[in-house]
Amino acid sequence: MVSRLGSVDIFPPAQDYIYMDAASVGLSHAKGAEVISEWQRALAERGTVAFTEQDEVECLDNLNSAAAKLFNATAQDIAVASSETVLMASLAWAVMPEAGSNIVSTATTHPSTIYPWMRVAEHTGAELRWARANSALTIDPDQLEDLIDDNTSVVCLSQVEWGTGQLFDLKRFADAAHARGAICVVDATQSAGQVPIDVGSTGVDAVATSTYKWLCGPFGTGMMYVSPELQTRSPGIVGWRSHRDMWDFQADRLEYPDSAKRYEFGTMAYGTALGATVAANYLLDLTIERIADHNRTLSARLVEGLRELGAELLGPEEPAQRSATVAARFPGKDVADFTRTLKQADIIASLRRDFIRFSPHLYNSSDDIDQALSAIKAAL
Template sequence: MSISNSFRLGSPDIFPPCERHVYLDAASVGLSHKGGAEAISNWQNALAEEGTIAFDEQAEVECLDNLNDATARLFNATTDDIAVASSETTLMQSLAWAVMPGKGTKVVTTDTTHPSSIYPWKRLCDHTGAEISWARSDATMTIDTDALEAMIDDDTSVVVLSHVEWGTGQLFDLKRFADKAHKHGAILVIDATQSAGQVPIDVAATGADAVATSTYKWLCGPFGTGMMYVSPELQKLNPGILGWRSHKDMWDFQANRLELADNAKRYEFGTMAYGTAYGATESVRHLLDTGFDKIVAHNRKVSNHLIDGLRELGADVLGPKDEADRSATVAARFPGKNSRDFAKTLKDANVIASLRRDFIRFSPHYYNNIDDIDQGLEAIKAAL
């Protein structure tokens, strides 16, 4: 499909800042969906004005339902399979204590994964004596997926992957690793914080056992909301974090009786900044309505243009070379340049990207266009 250089798939009406800045930073914080941001402040204002008149018991039960539904569509799951809390990390931590990999087993992951994907499991391993096995990255921070797959064996209890790596944007094939994990009696647990919103996720087709995400990056939602898919098997476990919302009737209030919800909602546990759930619902619905086939095609075109331009300018682009193993996240080093100084120069030129360790990470999303990339490349050229 040919698109004009000025075409933004996510409209400036919904993402106004995309016309004020060259905003290439979704892997850090995505631009917020305008309707979602409004939903959050509407809820907050109503609460401030009217307390439980505006937000009564029924609303407190139901307020997460729409986000449960939207997330089920996002992951191709059913609503019963989704739990909502305040972040990816809290849900992952609760899951790790539920699964509790035992001594003599290993948790397989990569050395480029995000700390929030693996620290919850490290805490568990410190407790039980299970071990963490690290797939090692090469000089371009790329994980050899054949070597990673070969590490999964009969001693493996859990494979923990970030679907898209935070640094390089390396994209893992969920079905391949779910199949391999299941063959050895292990489960595949996915942190989708860097993938949900930029690539499709299909738990039914891939067999991933758990998928957790926060909402403020590629989902263009707020801080303060996280969602997790858990498979029916994992819905039978005892979550690591429990609270009044974990009870099947949260208004039971009988402290010496705990009947866990018989679906993924047992992983929900307490109050949260509920308004963020209304905001996240808006942005997830917008992504779904836009369609992931279109989002992937658009982001692929824009990020490929960026990669080509960076290479022409002599940058070392990190991560896998094969397009199938990449997402829209693009990391680069500039030989002879200090990335810290370079990041500042880009920011001064209104090109918003992230300095991470010794590289610059660019992460265009569906509200960007080719013109943004050309402007960014011009600024890079001037800085070189």
């Protein structure tokens, strides 16, 4: 019997649903959501009296610090913006892989992981190299590593694949990239909050994430770690916050901060960063290791139960390459109908192409898994 790690006081919908959809949108930390509403109300009622110019300078700092803890970095190495996509786009233009070089990724990665790099490659003529998945949508890590050669400029991976939950060994790919003079860039939107990320021990050069999935935060906030070397580049996206003194307003020159903050560029829905900070600090207090253990126990139980029911499991079998996300096909079933049937039984998972993706998190218990398996059995 495994109880919830995150209580229903903090995640109220967990008592109404068997919510296994963190890979789509995680349940929000209730206090984090409240802080965002309070901030918005204060702004509506009192404008700059409530949110001063000094507040606007400092309002992202606490999230910088929380992200630093999450990635085992320092706050200097973190930038905050509205999403993973914008941060990755800014980084891709900062790096701008040139013609003759190649960018290595997986064909199963999320579009927002690699489209920014494809757009730059369209401009410069750099080559894209894809590791292809087998019929179970699994990427062979050896085949992925074999794509890296002396012309590789960037190895760009989602630490956890959005569909199957396949987990990549970041140290392996950062080492392989560095051995060829390339950098290793990571999208952690499907991993931050569910598996530990350590930029020091893995040696990755950049990690970007949005906050509304496994970090139990809101839409509208993303954060990115960048290595000291990447803090010397000119970001691809710049605006008034890009200058070292944002209230200086002298438009005829642009001097970047000597930190990752140079990747912060403009106004955003600042209140979301306050809510994301509450949620991230809550997860950090529990520890990501504990959450990862909890989630793995639940997903292993789910995998075993689904196998017994004859489902076709996708992604790798090796536990070291698995995260909490579990994807399955149900041969002979109309998968859209099947997902709807589960939803009617308050079991919330995602329909993706021809499979269903279950993504249990800290607010789930082993009872949830058993109830979901019973409902799936009945529906089958």
